[in-house]
Amino acid sequence: MSDTLARPAPSTTPSRGKVLTVRSRSPFRWVLRVVVIAYLFLLVIWPVALVAKATFSQGLAPVLDALQQPEVVFAFKLTLSVAFWAVLINTAFGIVISLLLVRYTFPGRRALSAMIDVPLSVSPIVVGLALLLVYSGRTGWMGRALESAGLQIIYAPPGMIMATAFVSLPLVIRELVPVLTEIGTEQEQAARSLGASPLQSFLRITLPAIKWALLYGVVLSLARSLGEFGAVKIVSGGVAMRTQTATLLVEERYQQFGVENTITAYTASFILALIAVLALVVVTSLRPKENQP
Amino acid sequence: MTASAVAPLVERPDAAPSPNRRGRWRRRRTTALTPVAGLGLGITMLWFSLLVLIPLIAILVQASSGGWQAYWDALTSPQTAAALRLTVSQALLVTLVNIVMGTAIAWVLVRDRFWGKQFLEVVIDIPFALPTIVAGLVLLSLYGPSSPLGVDWANTRVAVFLAFLFVTLPFVVRTVQPVLLELEPEVEEAAASLGASRYVTFRSIILPALAPAITSGAALSFARGISEYGSLVLLSGNLPYSTEVASVRILSYVEGDKLTEAAAVASILLVVAVLVIVVLDIISRRVARHV
Numbered sequence: 001m002s003d004t005l006a007r008p009a010p011s012t013t014p015s016r017g018k019v020l021t022v023r024s025r026s027p028f029r030w031v032l033r034v035v036v037i038a039y040l041f042l043l044v045i046w047p048v049a050l051v052a053k054a055t056f057s058q059g060l061a062p063v064l065d066a067l068q069q070p071e072v073v074f075a076f077k078l079t080l081s082v083a084f085w086a087v088l089i090n091t092a093f094g095i096v097i098s099l100l101l102v103r104y105t106f107p108g109r110r111a112l113s114a115m116i117d118v119p120l121s122v123s124p125i126v127v128g129l130a131l132l133l134v135y136s137g138r139t140g141w142m143g144r145a146l147e148s149a150g151l152q153i154i155y156a157p158p159g160m161i162m163a164t165a166f167v168s169l170p171l172v173i174r175e176l177v178p179v180l181t182e183i184g185t186e187q188e189q190a191a192r193s194l195g196a197s198p199l200q201s202f203l204r205i206t207l208p209a210i211k212w213a214l215l216y217g218v219v220l221s222l223a224r225s226l227g228e229f230g231a232v233k234i235v236s237g238g239v240a241m242r243t244q245t246a247t248l249l250v251e252e253r254y255q256q257f258g259v260e261n262t263i264t265a266y267t268a269s270f271i272l273a274l275i276a277v278l279a280l281v282v283v284t285s286l287r288p289k290e291n292q293p
Numbered sequence: 294m295t296a297s298a299v300a301p302l303v304e305r306p307d308a309a310p311s312p313n314r315r316g317r318w319r320r321r322r323t324t325a326l327t328p329v330a331g332l333g334l335g336i337t338m339l340w341f342s343l344l345v346l347i348p349l350i351a352i353l354v355q356a357s358s359g360g361w362q363a364y365w366d367a368l369t370s371p372q373t374a375a376a377l378r379l380t381v382s383q384a385l386l387v388t389l390v391n392i393v394m395g396t397a398i399a400w401v402l403v404r405d406r407f408w409g410k411q412f413l414e415v416v417i418d419i420p421f422a423l424p425t426i427v428a429g430l431v432l433l434s435l436y437g438p439s440s441p442l443g444v445d446w447a448n449t450r451v452a453v454f455l456a457f458l459f460v461t462l463p464f465v466v467r468t469v470q471p472v473l474l475e476l477e478p479e480v481e482e483a484a485a486s487l488g489a490s491r492y493v494t495f496r497s498i499i500l501p502a503l504a505p506a507i508t509s510g511a512a513l514s515f516a517r518g519i520s521e522y523g524s525l526v527l528l529s530g531n532l533p534y535s536t537e538v539a540s541v542r543i544l545s546y547v548e549g550d551k552l553t554e555a556a557a558v559a560s561i562l563l564v565v566a567v568l569v570i571v572v573l574d575i576i577s578r579r580v581a582r583h584v
Contacts, residue, residue: 028491029405032397032400033401033405035397036401037413039394039398040398040416042435043455043459044416044419044420044462046435047431047432047434047436048419048423048431050431050434050435050441051427051430051431054434089340093337093341096333096336096337097337099330099333100334100337104324104325104326104327104330104334105324105326106325106326106334112341114571115341115345115570117570118345118349118570121513121516121517121566121570122349122563122566123519123520123521123522123543123559123562124425124520124522124523124540125520125522125540125541125544126352126520126540126543126559126563126566127348129543129552129555129559130352130559132552133348133351133552133556134348134351135348141347141351162344165344166344166348169345220422223422224422227422227423227424227425227426227427229424229425229526230522230540234544234547247424247425247426247427247523250426250427250430251426251527254430254527266430269426269427269431272427273423273431276419276422276423277419277422277423279422280415280419280422281415284414284418
């Protein structure tokens with residue numbers, strides 16, 4: 001950098017105005033723009049559009065038929081209830097752990113803050129295997145004891161909720177930590193000094209301040225939870241009408257023969273994709289545009 | 294403009310405050326634990342241990358249960374070694390593509406103006422939000438047997454590459470974008486006015502500023518790549534020695550009730566995942582010190 005800047009400028013140094021004009025007209029910018037748009041078109045836009053097209057390739061009737069199959073209805077209901085519990089657990093856990101990370105010092109704080117992110121980068125298959133090793137009723141560390149106490153975790157909804165909660169664990173926390181750091185504790189301290197209880201000051205001061213961040217975190221967790229596949233596949237067993245979620249149904253139906261099964265797979269995919277895109281649009285349009293130049 | 298859904302996920306909010314928040318960050322006050330907070334910490338740590346820590350430790354314990362020789366044999370069995378090689382090489386390749394294309398996309402999203410740019414912002418996040426099994430179906434529709442392009446890459450290594458490319462798309466873009474937004478164009482104009490060519494300006498002014506963000510994004514996309522499973526199920530055919538990746542290998546060990554072998558392969562993925570988190574932590578703390 002220094003040698004570039006120290007080099008004597010050539011006599012044809014353009015003025016500032018000229019630089020900007022040259023830039024805006026440069027072919028380089030056009031090339032880059034076209035390359036980026038073509039890349040995204042081929043990798044994301046066109047393939048996603050084709051799935052929508054394939055779903056309705058036989059018209060609307062087979063899609064509506066697919067939606068009325070008991071297996072499909074069951075799979076979506078199960079997916080919703082598993083996602084609901086996982087998001088609920090992650091929200092409660094996320095609020096408490098974000099408050100702890102931002103406002104308190106304790107041994108292992110930095111390690112915990114890093115460990116929170118591990119679920120984001122660890123393979124869903126590894127997550128499933130890890131839960132299986134501990135909670136399996138047959139071979140698990142704790143599974144046998146829990147099973148004899150009447151609580152089945154693996155191949156049952158509790159295990160599916162745990163797997164889903166694991167993979168979407170950091171989403172709420174990552175939304176809350178920056179906002180909690182930003183707002184500080186002055187207002188809460190003022191409320192406390194005026195006689196508010198800790199619960200009151202949380203409900204009246206902190207919660208309103210973090211509500212948008214919390215909403216984004218919940219929407220993202222929900223989208224991630226509804227779409228979880230690998231971890232749930234291992235811990236659920238994927239039995240139709242018992243532990244088969246919507247993503248597992250897509251896999252099973254796509255691999256079976258027949259147009260009807262394919263349309264069912266596409267229909268379930270279409271709905272899952274629609275939910276994901278809607279969640280994105282909601283979060284993107286609600287998020288304050290803080291970095292607007 | 295960068296109102297992205299994924300942005301806070303790829304930045305590390307705890308460690309690297311964006312420069313415009315720096316002042317407030319320094320005023321942050323933390324206190325020692327109160328009894329109520331201690332109880333909260335106890336309960337959350339219990340849940341965190343039951344959900345994350347104990348199961349992940351169980352993988353390491355199970356992997357070592359057969360001794361070093363069994364561990365090594367599991368990893369070097371021809372089929373597993375082939376799967377690990379394929380996974381790592383494709384993930385590295387995809388990471389390289391992401392470094393170039395992710396930076397280019399971030400550049401266009403920040404510096405260029407054109408109709409429909411807002412739409413591209415949402416498009417970038419789609420691979421993150423889309424269920425992975427649907428992602429496989431999506432890619433299959435353009436690059437599979439009924440492709441309108443006339444290519445059929447299903448069940449080939451190209452399919453593995455494409456699946457990795459799809460699911461890792463947002464990471465470099467979303468780490469580079471906020472840094473690029475903070476860069477002052479005046480510095481580049483100064484360089485240009487002193488006679489630096491576009492290339493020199495890019496190499497000696499822009500690239501050094503972006504390097505930490507690109508590294509973080511690359512680490513994230515590598516981690517995401519090697520751990521990918523869902524999008525490959527329908528797309529790659531999972532053919533042994535050809536398109537079978539590490540995650541699929543673990544799953545078939547689990548289905549064959551060979552938990553020790555499964556845990557051995559899983560331990561490799563787990564170590565890489567933790568290493569990536571550590572690298573990100575180091576990078577973001579270094580950046581936070583220097584701004």
